[in-house]
Amino acid sequence: MGEKLTIMSSKLIKNAADRMVLTGLNGKSVVPYKGVGKFKPEAQKYAPSISSCADYPTDGNKRVDSLKKALVKCGIEDGMTISSHHHFRNGDLVANQLFDAVKELGVKGIRWFPSASFPCHEHLIRYLDDGTIHHIEGSMNGPLGKYVSEGNMKGTGVLRSHGGRYQAVQDGEVEIDIAVIGAPMADPFGNANGLEGGSACGLLGFALVDSEYAKRVIVVTDNMVEFPCVPWQIQGNNVDFTVEVEKIGIPELIVSGTTKITKSPDRLLLAELTAKFCDVTGIIRDGFSFQSGAGGTSLAVGEFFKDIMKKKGIKARFARGGSNKYLVSMLEEELVDYILDGQTFDLDGVRSMAENPNHVWTSPFTSYNYHGKGNFAGMVDVAILGATEVDVNFNANVVTHSDGYLLHGIGGWQNCLFSKTVILPLPLFRDRIPVIIDEVTTLCGPGELIDVIVTERGIAINPLRTDLIEKAKGSGLPLKSITELKEEAEKICGKPEKASLCDEIVAVVKWVDGTVLDIVRKVSP
Amino acid sequence: MKNNLAVTGNSGPGVRSDCEVSFETTGSGGIKLDLQSKVKSMFGRSINDLVSNILSFYNIKNACIKIIDKGALPFVISARLEAAIKKTAGSDSEYLPEMNPENSYESERSRFRFSRLYLPGNTPGMMLNAGLHAPDGIILDLEDSVAPVKKEEARLLVRNAMRAVNFYGAERMVRINQGKMGLEDLRYIVPHNLHLILVPKCEDPAYIRDLEKEIERIKELNGVKRIIYLMPILESALGIERAFSIATASKNVVALAIGLEDYTADLGVQRTNSGEESLYARMRLVNAAKAAGIQPIDSVFSDVSDMDALRENVLRSKMMGFEGMGCIHPRQINVIHQAFSPTETEIEKATKIVIAFKEAEAKGLGVVSLGSKMIDPPVVARALKVIELAVKLKILTPDWEKSLQ
Numbered sequence: 048m049g050e051k052l053t054i055m056s057s058k059l060i061k062n063a064a065d066r067m068v069l070t071g072l073n074g075k076s077v078v079p080y081k082g083v084g085k086f087k088p089e090a091q092k093y094a095p096s097i098s099s100c101a102d103y104p105t106d107g108n109k110r111v112d113s114l115k116k117a118l119v120k121c122g123i124e125d126g127m128t129i130s131s132h133h134h135f136r137n138g139d140l141v142a143n144q145l146f147d148a149v150k151e152l153g154v155k156g157i158r159w160f161p162s163a164s165f166p167c168h169e170h171l172i173r174y175l176d177d178g179t180i181h182h183i184e185g186s187m188n189g190p191l192g193k194y195v196s197e198g199n200m201k202g203t204g205v206l207r208s209h210g211g212r213y214q215a216v217q218d219g220e221v222e223i224d225i226a227v228i229g230a231p232m233a234d235p236f237g238n239a240n241g242l243e244g245g246s247a248c249g250l251l252g253f254a255l256v257d258s259e260y261a262k263r264v265i266v267v268t269d270n271m272v273e274f275p276c277v278p279w280q281i282q283g284n285n286v287d288f289t290v291e292v293e294k295i296g297i298p299e300l301i302v303s304g305t306t307k308i309t310k311s312p313d314r315l316l317l318a319e320l321t322a323k324f325c326d327v328t329g330i331i332r333d334g335f336s337f338q339s340g341a342g343g344t345s346l347a348v349g350e351f352f353k354d355i356m357k358k359k360g361i362k363a364r365f366a367r368g369g370s371n372k373y374l375v376s377m378l379e380e381e382l383v384d385y386i387l388d389g390q391t392f393d394l395d396g397v398r399s400m401a402e403n404p405n406h407v408w409t410s411p412f413t414s415y416n417y418h419g420k421g422n423f424a425g426m427v428d429v430a431i432l433g434a435t436e437v438d439v440n441f442n443a444n445v446v447t448h449s450d451g452y453l454l455h456g457i458g459g460w461q462n463c464l465f466s467k468t469v470i471l472p473l474p475l476f477r478d479r480i481p482v483i484i485d486e487v488t489t490l491c492g493p494g495e496l497i498d499v500i501v502t503e504r505g506i507a508i509n510p511l512r513t514d515l516i517e518k519a520k521g522s523g524l525p526l527k528s529i530t531e532l533k534e535e536a537e538k539i540c541g542k543p544e545k546a547s548l549c550d551e552i553v554a555v556v557k558w559v560d561g562t563v564l565d566i567v568r569k570v571s572p
Numbered sequence: 573m574k575n576n577l578a579v580t581g582n583s584g585p586g587v588r589s590d591c592e593v594s595f596e597t598t599g600s601g602g603i604k605l606d607l608q609s610k611v612k613s614m615f616g617r618s619i620n621d622l623v624s625n626i627l628s629f630y631n632i633k634n635a636c637i638k639i640i641d642k643g644a645l646p647f648v649i650s651a652r653l654e655a656a657i658k659k660t661a662g663s664d665s666e667y668l669p670e671m672n673p674e675n676s677y678e679s680e681r682s683r684f685r686f687s688r689l690y691l692p693g694n695t696p697g698m699m700l701n702a703g704l705h706a707p708d709g710i711i712l713d714l715e716d717s718v719a720p721v722k723k724e725e726a727r728l729l730v731r732n733a734m735r736a737v738n739f740y741g742a743e744r745m746v747r748i749n750q751g752k753m754g755l756e757d758l759r760y761i762v763p764h765n766l767h768l769i770l771v772p773k774c775e776d777p778a779y780i781r782d783l784e785k786e787i788e789r790i791k792e793l794n795g796v797k798r799i800i801y802l803m804p805i806l807e808s809a810l811g812i813e814r815a816f817s818i819a820t821a822s823k824n825v826v827a828l829a830i831g832l833e834d835y836t837a838d839l840g841v842q843r844t845n846s847g848e849e850s851l852y853a854r855m856r857l858v859n860a861a862k863a864a865g866i867q868p869i870d871s872v873f874s875d876v877s878d879m880d881a882l883r884e885n886v887l888r889s890k891m892m893g894f895e896g897m898g899c900i901h902p903r904q905i906n907v908i909h910q911a912f913s914p915t916e917t918e919i920e921k922a923t924k925i926v927i928a929f930k931e932a933e934a935k936g937l938g939v940v941s942l943g944s945k946m947i948d949p950p951v952v953a954r955a956l957k958v959i960e961l962a963v964k965l966k967i968l969t970p971d972w973e974k975s976l977q
Contacts, residue, residue: 310877312902313701450613478589478643479611503704523966539700539738540645543614571613 093219107236121263127224133163138300141229161185162253186456198569204554208461210415226257233268237286238279244270246296249391252410309343322351333361338430370396415462430466441494464496481536578659581652589697595656609641647736655725679767692717703740705902763794774804777821807831815860832871872898886911922958
């Protein structure tokens with residue numbers, strides 16, 4: 048470990064998506080992507096060692112004075128893997144406090160395994176610089192993305208989907224030494240949930256796998272209540288220590304007070320076209336299901352869905368989300384029977400989850416894990432997702448921009464590709480940057496799973512979806528081939544030069560089954 | 573007087589699809605270009621080439637140029653640079669982007685003008701997708717939405733936009749400035765497949781005739797053949813009093829619009845949603861326009877978030893005889909089109925009348941009747957208009973007769 052990987056020094060192999068990828072990573076061998084549904088490992092799941100009640104206080108009081116002391120009690124050592132979570136999004140104060148403590152203990156070479164990182168984690172760059180953190184396996188957003196893209200991180204980053212993170216832990220690909228779970232409400236035994244308290248975020252689904260598989264689990268809260276803390280989204284029986292701190296999150300940055308639908312006429316046009324497409328192709332029907340995101344366009348798609356459903360007098364069986372006040376209003380107006388929620392984006396979402404039994408909290412295990420006996424993602428009729436780039440073979444990129452910089456995590460995006468129909472509403476170009484291009488800078492999703500690209504200048508249906516092509520015929524919607532769309536963008540913007548990238552490999556992108564889909568290279572200075 | 577240094581365009585945190593050009597003429601030292609661009613890794617070379625072409629076109633050998641680019645398209649960069657060069661080195665030559673072949677379509681006198689979308693003339697970002705929202709007309713505005721110090725560079729941007737940006741079939745309109753400045757605007761727009769000029773705060777038929785003369789002069793100079801239509805906007809008590817003479821000042825006046833913000837200010841009253849204060853002006857304008865055989869067009873509705881109030885407003889407007897309305901947000905377009913579009917009952921009646929008319933014509937009958945009722949020619953004409961409208965709005969298919977049989 049510690050040596051920079053480059054294309055020249057690594058043994059690269061062409062995977063099933065025609066991308067040259069690594070066979071070894073951070074000291075372990077990895078499997079190149081073999082195709083959708085092709086890789087089926089024959090092995091046992093990972094399991095932590097057996098615990099005994101004899102080693103825990105019988106009265107259930109697992110409180111420790113400080114996070115630092117808890118880390119010492121967990122036996123923290125150089126080179127360990129420590130996990131944290133993004134339930135508090137850009138208002139997270141846990142990861143920064145955690146690494147302040149790690150630094151004070153003089154521990155080095157930590158592998159940080161967050162479920163996602165946010166711009167608030169810029170604070171951690173100093174610990175990447177001084178060797179406290181060796182590398183990140185998780186999304187690298189904003190300032191961290193820039194830092195990694197410019198080749199500053201010592202190890203190689205690993206990008207996984209939410210489902211892929213569960214899979215990696217369950218399969219033993221990543222062994223978590225210490226999991227630190229920030230909880231808006233917890234009891235001294237370690238039962239915890241996200242429903243109440245100053246840092247209420249709704250649910251703690253991303254931490255579920257950590258609580259089940261990590262060697263040691265610490266629950267950190269700023270709202271310690273007497274036993275029992277119910278409902279126990281995290282079960283205290285999996286928790287080693289509980290710590291009370293002053294503050295774990297900044298409420299206004301965790302959930303927004305009010306989610307607002309975009310006023311951008313161009314985004315609204317995209318959303319309207321997307322909803323019309325779903326209508327004419329019969330996707331919107333009584334009892335259907337959809338996944339809606341929290342991005343500006345996705346929110347607006349939901350509103351157009353709502354209008355269509357009202358007009359037709361039909362309702363959806365369930366919606367998967369990112370919940371927000373708009374989705375909640377659909378639940379409350381009985382246009383949707385259930386919300387199966389992965390994370391709440393505003394206060395209405397948190398409220399609804401706490402009081403409405405049909406607003407159900409889920410986890411990456413139920414929703415996304417590919418190494419399970421099925422998951423929810425595939426049952427969804429239509430998923431409306433984003434992307435930074437799509438190529439003429441419908442392959443899409445969500446992690447880097449066209450200039451090669453890492454800017455976003457994968458989130459649940461890869462997992463949602465298994466929905467029955469996947470639609471990406473995208474502007475044909477952003478400022479001058481074409482979104483549909485010859486070949487994606489970074490491959491995150493294979494084109495065979497991406498069905499429809501909706502742009503303001505036309506809709507391209509994947510030729511594999513002959514059924515959708517047939518249904519959309521004669522609808523009056525502006526259907527075009529993806530190549531026509533690409534050419535139209537180039538006519539307006541000019542043909543972009545390909546970003547010039549260095550030989551050095553700064554991160555890899557994993558597929559939902561743990562295989563390596565692509566590599567991310569350092570950007571030219 | 574020319575300065576050594578000029579700054580044109582826009583940058584800053586909220587700005588997109590635009591750029592700021594600082595241009596300084598220097599006596600020696602060659603060309604120094606400092607390009608700061610968010611798209612540099614993809615378009616750096618192409619921007620460099622564009623700048624070199626423009627500099628050699630103007631024969632500039634020494635200059636310090638700084639471009640802060642926010643993803644501006646080439647027609648924007650060249651307009652900004654040309655404006656800066658004209659402010660410093662000075663030149664009458666025009667560096668024109670290629671004419672987009674999609675933009676060569678024509679307009680016609682009696683086309684529908686339900687919606688016309690105003691776009692600020694110095695904000696390129698809003699221009700690129702405007703046509704996709706399918707307004708009947710797109711107005712690139714040189715008047716009120718452009719700050720006085722930006723007037724010159726806005727003319728170049730509007731000119732370039734008319735050549736490079738796809739208007740997707742919308743009627744191509746420009747609102748010029750008032751008075752003398754309006755006359756000076758013409759040379760930047762008339763040669764570039766302009767369809768219609770909006771004439772703001774029009775009070776005098778003589779001004780229309782002056783405009784007409786200048787337009788003809790520029791057309792001849794540039795070999796432009798097509799007619800350029802005029803839509804005077806009446807925005808004052810005097811303008812309203814002279815509505816008919818303005819409407820008939822030129823055969824190319826195809827519509828009269830009313831501007832209620834300025835009109836109510838001129839009267840010294842508040843503008844209300846119900847609009848009692850402008851009732852006379854609106855009725856007078858409608859009557860004058862109809863008398864002159866042109867389209868009366870209503871003012872914009874300024875609350876862009878209230879679509880229900882807009883819908884009511886359009887229905888009232890339609891009832892009074894208006895045939896169109898301005899918009900300041902693309903989301904208003906559909907509401908306006910829907911409200912101006914004929915109702916189901918209107919369409920049903922019209923199809924019956926037209927079928928009866930065609931049957932009578934086929935039989936060589938001079939008189940058309942529907943059931944026991946005789947139908948007059950103007951009724952047929954109105955029915956045909958309703959059907960044309962229904963087809964255009966895709967309520968009926970062009971072969972609606974077949975589907976009825």
